[in-house]
Amino acid sequence: LIPNIFDHPFTYETDIKLESGEYVIVPFGKTKAQGVVWNEFEQSQKKKFKTKKIFKKKNINPLNIKTIQFLNWFSKYNLVPKGMSLKLHLLSNEAIEVFNEKEYEKYNTTEEFKKFNLNEEQKIVFKDIYSNIEKFKVHLLQGTTGSGKTFVYFEAIKKKIEKGYQGLILLPEIGLTSEFEQKFKEYFGFRPATWHSGITKKRKKVIWSGLSSGKIKVVIGARSSLFLPFKKLGIIIVDEEHDQSFKQDEGVVYNARDMAISRASFENVPIILVSAVPSLETYENIKKKKYFYSRLINRYKDAKLPKYEIIDLKKYKLYNQSWISSKTLEKVKNHLQKGDQVLFFLNRRGFSPHVLCKNCYKVFSCPNCSINLVYHKNKKELLCHYCGHKNKLKRECKNNISASCKFVFTGPGVEKIYEEVSTLLPEYKSLIFSSDTMNKKNSVNTLQKIIKNEFQILIGTQLISKGFHFPKLNCIVVLDIDLSSLGHDLRGAEKNLQLYHQLSGRAGRAGGDATVYFQTYNFNTESIKQIIDRDPFKFLEKELDLRKKNNLPPYERFISLILSSENQKILEQEANKLKNLLINKLNAKILGPVNAPIYRIKKKFRMRLLIRSKKTSRIQEPLSLVLKNFKLLKKIKLTVDVDPITFN
Secondary structure: OOOOOOOOOEEOOOOOOOOOOEEEEEEOOEEEEEEEOOOOOOOOOOOOOEEEOOEEOOOOOOOHHHHHHHHHHHHHHHHOOEEEHHHHHHHEEOOOOOOOHHHHHHHHHOOOOOOOOOHHHHHHHHHHOOOOOOOEEEEEEEEEOOOHHHHHHHHHHHHHHHOOEEEEEEEOOHHHHHHHHHHHHHOOOOOOOOEEEOOHHHHHHHHHHHHHOOOOOOOEOOOOHHHOOOEEEEEEEEEOOOOOOHHOOOOOOEEHHHHHHHHHHHOOOEEEEEEEEOOOOHHHHHHOOOEEEEEOOOOOOHHOOOOEEEEEEOOOOOOOOOOOOHHHHHHHHHHHHOOOEEEOOOOOOEOOEEEEEOOOOOOOOOOOOOOOOOOEEOOOEEEEEOOOOOOOOEEEOOOOOOEOOOOOEEEHHHHHHHHHHHHHHHOOOOOEEEOOOOOOHHHHHHHHHHHHHOOOEEEOOHHHOOOOOOOEEEEEEOOOHHHHHOOOOOOOOHHHHHHHHHOOOOOOOOOOOEEEEEOOOOOOOOHHHHEEEEEEEHHHHHHHHHHHHOOOOOOOOEEEEEEEEEOOEEEEEEEEHHHHHHHHOOOOOEEEEEEEEEEEEOOOOEEEEEEEEEEOOOOOOHHHHHHHHHOOOOEEEEEEEOOOOOOO
């Protein structure tokens, strides 16, 4: 099998003794290619062809037959050609031979480590998880934020390593792993390998070969680490299993959490899903007794959970161009005077999401996408968060011939809040905590400064909710609860509950009295009541009931088909053609085609079809045949998204 768009292996001849899983170099067209001896043959072809000879076998442990079976299943489930699945496994289409021992030393050198003792509750949960851990099982570790879930699964990994196995820990936000790596090193006494887009190609080669040869014990990774060649995989952890960033939505589309469960099943190893508020799919599997689960109710070292307060904006009004009420400011000042750190939370990057001229009313929108440009004041430019297009904040005004547009900035972003906080509280040091400011080069240094309370005020997006531990953070102000509860997202309520639970969990982790404040016009909002409730299972139970009544996932299978093209007319014709074919060939409900909510991205118009079928119908098989026989015009791109999370 060659790592490309073909859905089948190719036939070669050889004098070399080979078995399934061997990595080889072969002639392919006019070039050479690396591939794997697959566990099936090319189907007989009517055309006669001349077989070519394999050049050589690579000196690498063969790919495990269980991993080959997983990649075959992955292709069928996600409707991806097998060659593209293999591409996910190889490193830039290459299999990497073993390096000098010296390259692996940093992953095997035992350094000083702290002695961590699990408390009684953690010991009970660990015992529960570790029973029957020699074979495949899915076990949810649910625990309130700050309850020490990490130490429990670290202990499970430790036991597996002692028996000669390797471990994989999947994290959703891998760019900021320094704090997690440090925690790992203190617990185990050696460094884990980390795998994400920010590490060098040389380092990736060392890690790939180290896992294949068994010289590296544990890898902490982003989605793509799921496809690495473990010699003896013994356990998989998916931390923050509910997190949406486990969904890969460009190129080969898949859900890393679901695929991790599948890989664990093929490898016959346990997988632990970890979350404070599990996904609805996971909760439903617990109810069906397909998954095991354990719960940590109390915070580690008996730290108190934060209190909640609602600030009524009908009573404490916001002044013009202000987003922080007088009551909120009073509360914040009290915390700062006690030496607490304060976080203002708003899940919007930049300064303002909406820039228009007050004379001609023209909005700044992206020329390539049907979306507004976001003004980033720090960079002095307008930016499209979809295609990266940039604009200067300057434009001739149609209604004011002699002059430029006079701009009005509507709606807040974190930069606008930063500006307001700096004006209201100039004596305290503030910092924006978002993907724009926390780049990989300076993040380690910045995190240390936050931990030491060198910044007393943080203004953060959802990035700050991802498992950070700031000892002095005892006050969180949520500014956008009303904005986030708008919209028509099928998973909106679930996402909000998960986000705000995670966010609340940043407060009071070192044992101090902590409070989370919600600024809202809607005093009786359901979403705040759900966040305040300590037991997320109550919400999940209600939400599951709602989904069941409406035949929504996880009770039905959804598959999105997204067609895109620069030609609007051809796109519409082809989308309707495909719909008619699907209606005739599939036993399923076909919705659409409709214009995608974001109709144009990167100069391409987009239309969506949605296939709804019974969960048990294995709709991928007949759909795969339909798509193979549908002659797609070269001007059209088709993306298949099985179990979609977003519908943009």
